[in-house]
Structure formats: structure tokens, C-alpha cells
Amino acid sequence: MKDTILELNNVRKSYGNFQALKGIDLTLNASEILGFIGPNGAGKTTTIKVILGMIKAQGTSRVFDLDSWKDAVEIHKYLSYVPGDVNLWPNLTGGEVIDFFLMLKKQKDTSYKHELIKRFDLDPTKKCKTYSKGNRQKVALIAALSSDVSLYIFDEPTSGLDPLMETLFQEEVRQLKDQGKSILLSSHILSEVEQLCDTINIIKEGKIIEKGNLQDMRHLSMSNIRVSTEKNISGLDQVDYIKDYRLIDGYHEFKIENHKIGEVIAQLSQYEIKSFESRLSTLEELFMGYYGEEH
Template sequence: MTTILKVQGLQKRFGKVQALSDVTFNVEAGEVIGFIGPNGAGKSTTIRILLGIIKRDGGNAEIFGKDAWKDSFEIHKKISYVPGDVSLWGSLTGGEIIDLFMKLHGSGDKEKRDYLIERFELDPRKKAKGYSKGNRQKVGLIAALSVDSDLYIFDEPTSGLDPLMEHVFQEEVEKIKAAGKSVLLSSHILSEVERLADKVVIIRQGEIVEAGTLDELRHLTRSTVTLETEKDVAKMLNVKGVHDFVQKDNQGIFSADHKYLNDILVEATKLGVKKFEAAPPTLEDLFMRHYEG
């Protein structure tokens, strides 16, 4: 696969604050990377370095094989970016701003622009000063999605959008991916990342603490098992690999270590299994594993 974005050992300090101490990850062609972490973890600082807005203190950051700082002008010709709070020119209409962004980028599809305006239910004739936060986000998203880019960088792009518009955005990202384009998606909406991302990068206090596909990361946490048996299900309480056992009527609900699932099943069959459901950990489980406490 072709590496579109490469970050290696990225470092950034603001005065006495070490914002980034060791950030390393790649984005390959046609890949959607979910970049997650709480406020202050270093997501936006990393993105600002990638965009050439601020200069890194150490490490490397490359897009399309070019240096993110030195070659930012060339890089910007092939990327689209939407921040979490889009600022607009209040005296211009939404439509005028979208056209201006497309012109500044140097490419754009007017038919796609009109299609996206309809999909996102934006009134393009209204002055930007009268727009809500959600409508400002729509302007940024429509402008970014109306141009042909090889890399799309979204930093909390659906902030302020209602669930219906979030769904529209997700569908458009899936189309980008199907077209072989790459996406770096920073989002607090973990269900959104779980639906769209091929891989997840979790950042904590300026360092990457986990990276990989959801399937690769899920082995790190336990599945949630719901078990109903003919005999007393409470006998599962002391089975190796069973944790946090709770009994509700005839059912036992517990967390199970993956490496002991076979042993757990063997013990469950001795009790006469009537129901056995095992749910893998969600992205939220993986995320909270690094931030609980």
C-alpha cells in the first residue's frame, strides 16, 4: 500500500508544557484512521503540525512524501480540511463562501457542491453571520467534500450537527473511502469512528497508547457474556476467566478473558446452556481502558 501520511516521533512543546512527546502513526491510501483522545491529549496540535500551521520541535511529519512544514503549499493542493469550529466571513452568504473555498483550493465540482448543499439541507443564500454553529460546520464540510483531494483531515467535523446530518457525513466519508481516498478523522463520537475507521489511533498526554484495527485492539479487553442455564448459573462465579459476575433471574452477566472462553464454554455446558451471548468490547471500552481514573 502507498503511505499517504507518515508521522514519526513527533514532538511539540508550548513553554513548559510538553504537548506532544512521541506521536507515531501512518495513513495508507484508501484508509480511514480514527484519531481519538480527550481534549488536551494532542490531537489538534498534531493536525496543526500536519497542516503546516505550526512547526514541530522534533520528529518527522510527511504527507505525500513531502515535509509537512517546508512543503505545505504543495501539500495543500491535494488535501481538504475541516476544523471543529468553522469561522466564516459574516457578510458573505454560505454559497459564496463555499465557492471561494473551492476557488482557493483550485478545483471543485459544482454539481457535487449542489448535491451536497441539498443533502446537508443548507440555505446557501443566507448570510454567514446568521448561521448557527451547525450550519457553519455544514459550509466547511460541503466545501471540503466538493473538491477532489487525496487526503481529507477532519478535526471534530460533526460538532454542532444533529444526528441526521452526522449520518449524512458518515455516508459521504464512506464514498470517499470507496473512491480510494484517505481520511484522518479526529472525533469524540466513538460510534462514528467505530463505523468508519479501518484503524484506530488512541492518543493520551501527547503519546500514542494504542494503534491498530478494532479486531487487533479488542484482544486487549474482555467480552461481555450473557449466559442462561438450566442449572444454577451462579456456579460460573468461580470459573477461571470470569470477572464481575452479576446474576439477574436465571441469567449470569459477566466479563470474560478471551483466552479462557473455551474453558468457560466447557463449564457452561455442564449446567445446560439455554442462552449464550458474547459481545466484543466496543471502541468506548477500549478508549475508557486508557482514561478510567
């Protein structure tokens, strides 16, 4: 099997006059976790449906070096998929649904299923029509995580789960990576993406607007500065490279581009710095930098 597990080149999809995808390029390598983030309507789920062969699009989408549309049945033998809103057969129990999915994957060893049922605190004897959204999500996650496949695609997988279950999901994903599996993770929980992903792709209005690992993307963000001085400072809010200036309890708080840190320290030193804190922006702050005008 190639090192490249999944590759999209210039994928385009239109619905009438609306262009949902405008030339998506995406690559997922072996043993990699790829984070795919963007607001609702940006094109994340449409892209995933193209990968899964659920929608036909222009351009090329290949998984395991097979065509997503023409070879969808073969591809699905080697991947597991969890959507953000799981619909299950109402008259089957959760346990029956999990067993059915494992049977489709021809999974002979089902021992891990029992461990996951216990860890996710799911009652597998209840019928699916009685489950809450969170419990339906657990059924799909257990079925996916107990399948021994090469690729896992998660589209908002922890939607409806409480924080404890989210943490458990993150532990499972790390374990999959340790086993050499590849994961495509679309998530609105940005801290989840930040903690788990090797590579991040940001999609906006059907286009990938930035990609790379988090360290690569730091150049797009700013450092958050918190400083106090012996002498009074005035006019910081007038400095062109200082953004979002605030004075709170005697501390000057603002944002600057990372390469300006030395310059601002030199400027502030004349006021006798008492304390100086610098923190890189989180992925969430970076993300809001792109989409802040939309929220």
C-alpha cells in the same frame, strides 16, 4: 505519488514545561481511513495542526512526501480540512464561503456542491453570522467534500450536527474511500470511527498507546457474556478471570478475556446451560477501558 500519504516520525511539541506531544508516530496510506481517538487534551488537534503546518514541532511530519512545515502551501493544494469548531467570515453568505474555498482549490467542476447543499439542507444565501454551529459545520463540510483532493482531514467534523447529518457525513466518507481518497478522522463519536475506519490510533497524554485495525485491537478488550442455566450458580463473582459480574433477571452477565471463553463454557456446563450469548466489546467499551479512570 507514494502509497504512504502521510507519515509522522517521533513528533514532539512542548509549550513551556508542558509536553503536548511525546513522540508521535502516525502513518496514513492511500485509500485508507485512519481513525484518531482520545479524550480532550490528549493531543489530537495539536497533532493535526502539525500535519497541516500550522505549528512547528520536532521530529518529522510529511504529507505527499513533502515537509509539513516547509511545504505547507503546496500541501494544502491537495488536501481539505474541517475543524471541529468552524469560524467563518460573518458578512459572507455560506454559498460565498463555499465558492471561495473551491476557488482556492482551483476546482472547475462545482456541480457536486449543489447536490451537497441540498443533501445537507443548508440555505447558502444566509450570512454566516446568522448560522448556528451546526450550519457553520455544514458549510465547512460541503466545501471540503465538494473539493476533489487526495487527502481529507476531519477533526471532530460532525460536532453540532444532528444524527441524520452525521449519517450523511458517514455516507460521503465511504464514497471518498471508494474513489481512492485518504482520510484522517479524529472523532469523539466512537461508533463513527468503528464503522468507517480501516486503522485506529489511540492517543493518551501526547503518546500513541495503541494502533492497528479493530480486529487487531480486540485482544485488548473482553467478551461480554450473558448466560442462564437450569441449576443455580454461585461464586462466579469470586472467579479471578470474570470481571464486572451481575445477576439480572436470572441471567449471569460478566466480562472475560476472549481466550477464556472455552474455559468458562466448560465450567458452566455442569449447571446445564439454557442460553449463552457472547459479544465482542465495541470500540467504545475498548476506549473506556483505557480512559475509564478519567471519567
